[in-house]
Amino acid sequence: MRGTKRVAAAALVVAGLAVAALGGAGCGTDEGPAGAASQADLAGRTFEATGAAGFELIDDVTLAFDDEGNLSADAGCNTMNGAYTIDDGALEVEALASTMMGCDPNHMDQDAWLGELLTSSPNVSLTGDRLTLRSGEDSLALLEAEAEDAGG
Numbered sequence: 001m002r003g004t005k006r007v008a009a010a011a012l013v014v015a016g017l018a019v020a021a022l023g024g025a026g027c028g029t030d031e032g033p034a035g036a037a038s039q040a041d042l043a044g045r046t047f048e049a050t051g052a053a054g055f056e057l058i059d060d061v062t063l064a065f066d067d068e069g070n071l072s073a074d075a076g077c078n079t080m081n082g083a084y085t086i087d088d089g090a091l092e093v094e095a096l097a098s099t100m101m102g103c104d105p106n107h108m109d110q111d112a113w114l115g116e117l118l119t120s121s122p123n124v125s126l127t128g129d130r131l132t133l134r135s136g137e138d139s140l141a142l143l144e145a146e147a148e149d150a151g152g
Helices: 002-021 105-118
Strands: 045-053 062-065 070-074 079-083 085-087 090-092 123-127 130-135 138-144
Touching: 070 105, 079 105, 090 123, 105 130, 105 138
Parallel strands: none
Antiparallel strands: 045 062, 045 138, 062 070, 070 079, 085 090, 123 130, 130 138
């Protein structure tokens, strides 16, 4: 009987360590996946791209989230705006309005790529001041802009 109790206790310890390592994911919380950002986490913050996968960035990319559930995206040519929510760790943007400036083909391609990424329900994670959007093979890594750079 004593050996059975030790095995059971060891199993509970291992299970507890596994849950802690996963950050409590799947434990019935409303926080979404571990590292997932909430709308409140992003409100009032501006982020600048530091790198991407699936597209070679040619110019600065900036995402700004206001306090009312709207985002603004600038990929070096046109500015895109739209309402957003975060649902179970995914950024949900139904549609983006965009300015219609004619730019060189490379900037137009970057605008199109960013618009497609933002409307693809990418997973969104936030660790400190680092934001990551990921959808399939595409991802965008961003760093929070300094207050003076963000227009403040």
